[in-house]
Amino acid sequence: MSKRFTTALALLAFAGLATAAGPALQGDIQTQPTNWHAIIMFLIFVTMTMGITYWAAGRTKTSSDFYTAGGGITGFQNGLAIAGDYMSAATLLGLTAMTFSRGYDAYIYMMAFFAGWPIILFLMAERLRNLGRFTFSDITSYRLDPSVRTMAALSSLVVVVFYLIAQMVGAGQLIKLLFGLEYNYAIFAVGILMMVYVTIGGMVATTWVQIIKACLLLFGGTLVLILGFSQFGFSLTTLLEKVTAVHKLGADIMTPGSLLSDPVTALSLGLGLMFGTAGLPHILMRFFTVGNAKEARKSVLYASGFVGFFFNVIFLMGLVAVLLVGQNPEYFEGGDIKGALIGGGNMVAMHLAHAVGGNMLLGFLAAVAFATILAVVSGLALAGASAIAHDIYARVIRKGECTDKEEIKVSRMATIALGILAIILGIAFEKQNIAFMVGLAFGVAAAANFPVLILSMYWKGLTTRGALWGGYGGVISAVLFVVFSKSVWVDVLHNAAPLFPYTQPALFAMPIAFLCAYVFSVTDSSARATKERDAFEDQYVRAQTGFGASGASH
Amino acid sequence: MSSVIYERLRRNPKFDELVQKRGSFARTLAAIVLIIFYGFFMLVAFNPKVLGQPIAEGSMWAIGYTVEMGMFVFFWILTFIYVRRANGEFDDLTAEIIKEAQKETK
Numbered sequence: 001m002s003k004r005f006t007t008a009l010a011l012l013a014f015a016g017l018a019t020a021a022g023p024a025l026q027g028d029i030q031t032q033p034t035n036w037h038a039i040i041m042f043l044i045f046v047t048m049t050m051g052i053t054y055w056a057a058g059r060t061k062t063s064s065d066f067y068t069a070g071g072g073i074t075g076f077q078n079g080l081a082i083a084g085d086y087m088s089a090a091t092l093l094g095l096t097a098m099t100f101s102r103g104y105d106a107y108i109y110m111m112a113f114f115a116g117w118p119i120i121l122f123l124m125a126e127r128l129r130n131l132g133r134f135t136f137s138d139i140t141s142y143r144l145d146p147s148v149r150t151m152a153a154l155s156s157l158v159v160v161v162f163y164l165i166a167q168m169v170g171a172g173q174l175i176k177l178l179f180g181l182e183y184n185y186a187i188f189a190v191g192i193l194m195m196v197y198v199t200i201g202g203m204v205a206t207t208w209v210q211i212i213k214a215c216l217l218l219f220g221g222t223l224v225l226i227l228g229f230s231q232f233g234f235s236l237t238t239l240l241e242k243v244t245a246v247h248k249l250g251a252d253i254m255t256p257g258s259l260l261s262d263p264v265t266a267l268s269l270g271l272g273l274m275f276g277t278a279g280l281p282h283i284l285m286r287f288f289t290v291g292n293a294k295e296a297r298k299s300v301l302y303a304s305g306f307v308g309f310f311f312n313v314i315f316l317m318g319l320v321a322v323l324l325v326g327q328n329p330e331y332f333e334g335g336d337i338k339g340a341l342i343g344g345g346n347m348v349a350m351h352l353a354h355a356v357g358g359n360m361l362l363g364f365l366a367a368v369a370f371a372t373i374l375a376v377v378s379g380l381a382l383a384g385a386s387a388i389a390h391d392i393y394a395r396v397i398r399k400g401e402c403t404d405k406e407e408i409k410v411s412r413m414a415t416i417a418l419g420i421l422a423i424i425l426g427i428a429f430e431k432q433n434i435a436f437m438v439g440l441a442f443g444v445a446a447a448a449n450f451p452v453l454i455l456s457m458y459w460k461g462l463t464t465r466g467a468l469w470g471g472y473g474g475v476i477s478a479v480l481f482v483v484f485s486k487s488v489w490v491d492v493l494h495n496a497a498p499l500f501p502y503t504q505p506a507l508f509a510m511p512i513a514f515l516c517a518y519v520f521s522v523t524d525s526s527a528r529a530t531k532e533r534d535a536f537e538d539q540y541v542r543a544q545t546g547f548g549a550s551g552a553s554h
Numbered sequence: 555m556s557s558v559i560y561e562r563l564r565r566n567p568k569f570d571e572l573v574q575k576r577g578s579f580a581r582t583l584a585a586i587v588l589i590i591f592y593g594f595f596m597l598v599a600f601n602p603k604v605l606g607q608p609i610a611e612g613s614m615w616a617i618g619y620t621v622e623m624g625m626f627v628f629f630w631i632l633t634f635i636y637v638r639r640a641n642g643e644f645d646d647l648t649a650e651i652i653k654e655a656q657k658e659t660k
Contacts, residue, residue, distance in 0.1 A: 104606075104618060108598055111622055115591045118629045122584040122636060240614040254616035255606025256598045263599040270595050294645060297637045304633055308626045538560040544573055545563055545648050547655075 034180040037363025038370075042179070045212070045371050046193065052208045056201035063394075063407045066202035067134040067386050068288040073207055075295035079302025081207045082286050084214030085379045086277075086307060088167070089174060089372040092221065092314065092365075096349040099318020100326065103253035106318060110311035112270055116277035117304035121297060124278060127457045128287040129296035130546040131539065135383075136284040136449065137391045140456045140471075143535035145464040145528070146396050148452075151471040153391035155448040156281040158475060160384035161425075162441040163280075164377065164418070168426030171373040177343050178350065178366040187426040194377045195419035198385065199412045203289060206378045213368070213375040218306060220361075220368045221313050224349070227356035228320035236316075243322045265504055272506030276442035279449030282383035293546050321352040328355060381418050388414040436487035439503065443482055447509035448474030455517055457543060460536040463521045463529040470517025477512045481505035562655040569651050576644045583632050590625060 064070050073081070091113075098106035131139045137152035168187060175186035197205045232239045240254070247253050277283060287296050329335035331342055331351040341347055350369075354362040389411035394402050452471045455462045482488055484499035502508075521529075542548050563569055597605060598618075605618025 104616070107619065107622055111591070111594070111625060114626065115587060115629060118587045118633050118636075119584055121633050122580040122587075126640070237614045244614075252606060254619055256602035256618065263596065266595050266599040267592070270592060274591075294641045297640055301633050301637045304630055308630050312623070312626060537564065538557055541560040541563050541569070544569070544576075545652060547559070547563060547652050 035178060035363060035366060037359050038179055038366035039363075041363050041367035042370050045216075045367055049197065049205070049209050049212065049374075052212075053197055053201035053205040056204035056208065059204050060200075060202040063134070063390070063404045063411070065204065066408050066411055067285070067382070067390065069203040069207055071289060071291050073289040073295075075290055075298025076302050077207070077211060078286060078290050078295065078299040080214045080306065081210040081289075082283065082299055082303035083306035083310070084210030084212075084217070084372075084375050085283060085286060086303070087214070087217060087310060087372070088376050089369045090170070091310070092217065092369060092372065093174070093346045093349050095311075095314050096318045096321060096352070097345045097347075099315050100321050100348045101345065102257055103247065103249055103319075104255060105257045107311075107315050108256060110315065112273040113277075114304070114308050114311060115270075116274040117300055117307065119274060120278050121300040121304070124454070124457070125287060125296045125300050126293040126546075127543045128284060129290065129293045130543050130549045131457065132284075132288050134285075134288060134390045135386050136281060136453055137387070140452050140467060141395075142456065143532050143539050144456070144462070144467055146399075148464055148467045148471070149391050150396050151468055152449070152452065153387040153396075155444060155471060155475050156387040156391075157384055158479075159279075159281055159441045159445050159449065160380050160387070160418075161421070162437045162444070163282075164380050164384070164422050165425045165429055166437040166441070167373065167377050167380065168422050169429050169432075171377070172426055172430065174346075174373070175370060177347065178369060183430060184427060187423055190373060190377060191419045191423035191426070193374055194381055194422070195416055197374070197378045198381050198415045198419075202411075203382060206375075206382050207289060209371075209378055210375045213371045214306065216368045216371060218310060220353075220365050221310060221317065224353050224356055224361065224365065225313050225317050225320065227361075228324055228352060229316060231324070231356075232320070239316075239319055239323075243319050246327060247322055264502055264507065268502060268504035268507035271510060272439075272442050272446050272504050275450045275506065275510065276446035279445035279453065280441075281387065281445075281449065282379040284449075284453075285379075285383050285386065292549070317349060317352060321348050324355045325351040331355075377422070381415050381422070384418045385411045385414040388417075432492070436482055436485075436492070439487065439505075440479065440482045443478035443505040443509060444475055446506045447478040447513050448472075451510060451513040451517060455514070459521075460533055460540075461521050462517060463524040463526075463532050465524045465526075465529065466517045466519075466521025469520040470513045473516035474509055474513030478505045478509040481509055559655055562658055563651055566651050566654055568647060568654075572644060572647045572651065575647075576640065579639065580636065583636055587629055587632065590628075594622070594625065 059070075060066050062070070095106050095110065098109070128136070128139065131142055135153070135156070137149045137156065140152045141149035168190065171190045172183040172186045175181050175189070176183050179186070181189070197209055201208075229239070232242070244251050244253060249257075287299070290296050290299055325331050325341075325348055327337060329337055331347075331354075333340045333342055341351065343350070350362060350365060353365040357364075389407055393410045393414075394400065394407045398406075448471050451474055452462075452467050455470070456467065481500050481502075482505055485501075485503045485505070486498040487503050489495050489498045489500075602618075605616065605621070607617050609615045609617055609620050
């Protein structure tokens with residue numbers, strides 16, 4: 001396997017929905033025949049979520065309701081919602097496809113996606129909840145100058161916009177595949193539904209969309225697996241014997257392949273996934289929707305349980321698919337099982353659903369994939385809107401002197417603006433190779449959001465100057481490393497050779513951010529810096545005890 | 555005002571106990587996860603063949619798959635252990651500290 005393919009896969013797995021836009025799907029994606037089962041089931045989902053949005057609208061009166069559902073979500077509900085926010089359609093489609101073609105390598109990726117959660121619990125969840133109110137910028141700017149808030153809001157927006165583009169383009173292509181709907185219609189459908197959920201129902205509606213979607217995804221995936229696995233008597237040994245016998249990798253299917261053969265890439269990817277997750281604004285925001293630190297901890301417990309369970313389901317689904325899809329000419333172009341899968345590599349999970357449950361189950365799983373996209377996009381839009389309306393408008397521009405009503409109004413306008421932007425960018429980037437964008441989003445999250453956030457919670461010595469240098473240093477270096485890497489410099493800008501040899505920025509950009517934050521903090525001898533260091537005491541006590549933390553309003 | 559009460563919370567010896575106990579517990583668990591996780595990644599990078607070996611002669615279960623499945627379960631159990639202790643013992647201690655600080659006000 002060429003290095004190029006390896007890199008592409010690396011980004012794919014990273015990729016949220018960008019999977020659909022990665023090289024595996026480039027070339028011809030034909031519009032499929034209209035899938036009525038899927039459309040009807042999806043319409044049921046939309047009707048249900050619209051009902052919830054209507055109900056949520058009545059409960060969305062204050063800015064706290066709008067951003068955090070009034071802090072009234074329970075740990076269990078939030079755990080499901082986090083799982084719903086975190087497991088994108090690429091988790092279902094991309095990782096099943098990766099298991100199908102590469103075997104064990106996919107399982108290694110799943111571990112990298114999973115291992116961030118215990119770390120978030122041990123080091124962050126409690127402090128996030130005790131210090132934050134609506135956004136994670138509340139925490140970074142807790143005792144620092146408002147300019148730190150602006151910086152944190154801007155880097156949140158960078159993450160949100162790149163992630164959003166990846167999701168929208170992926171959504172359009174997936175929906176075209178799964179539903180037989182035109183790309184542009186699909187983009188408009190996603191953009192408009194997202195605007196409706198978020199502007200009308202705020203965080204309450206978004207949370208419930210994510211909860212329902214998480215349940216559907218868990219149910220659908222598990223059902224497909226049970227139906228498929230039953231054909232092998234639920235015996236992993238039997239399954240593996242048969243898979244090894246037919247797969248092109250043979251016995252090596254359970255051996256790590258070339259995916260992570262380079263230690264630098266392996267380490268950088270591990271860091272980027274682990275700490276990128278801990279710096280994604282839409283994930284961090286979910287910690288403010290629960291009433292206290294107790295519920296915040298429970299959220300992670302449930303979320304990691306669901307995510308871990310589902311990864312294991314997906315890996316087995318991929319193995320089952322090797323036999324039930326990979327050996328069935330019906331699913332290949334021209335009936336040649338050595339050729340290409342109909343609809344492209346990412347259709348493995350869908351073909352498997354069809355193989356074990358016919359058109360009904362295929363339609364159901366396709367509807368779940370669409371619902372998944374909506375849930376993730378809504379969470380992103382809300383995180384972006386809170387950065388604009390709460391951080392930049394209410395706190396920095398109006399210096400906290402604006403009414404709740406005004407702030408919500410700006411949030412809604414910001415959501416609509418983000419929705420329109422997402423539609424425009426989704427259409428503009430249709431034919432682009434956008435695989436790098438999610439890498440970029442994770443890179444910025446790991447290199448800009450995470451370092452400043454963790455330092456502001458743990459290190460007394462952090463000053464405004466250090467936070468600004470660290471944050472901007474992280475954003476700029478992460479962006480430059482990605483631009484100079486092969487995925488942009490060669491694949492998008494068509495230069496001959498990359499200026500930066502690795503595709504994963506985290507291992508390099510994170511130290512730059514930490515170093516900048518450290519150096520520019522310790523050398524800061526201004527009066528403001530002294531005051532900021534002194535203010536750490538109170539923040540520290542509050543972080544530890546939760547005393548004075550904003551409580552639930554319901 | 556709030557600064558006064560924060561000062562009082564902090565002066566309570568139980569506060570140091572809380573911070574010390576919970577902090578070292580969290581750090582220990584985080585270290586376990588990080589060491590196993592990056593240790594595993596280094597094995598993937600430097601000696602992938604080992605992970606492909608069967609766990610026993612003739613078994614279909616590869617070492618890598620078995621170990622990793624164990625990691626999924628183990629990491630989740632660690633989160634369970636932390637949540638249990640933090641939501642019980644540590645939160646009780648926190649509640650005591652807050653109560654005592656508020657009592658002083660009266």
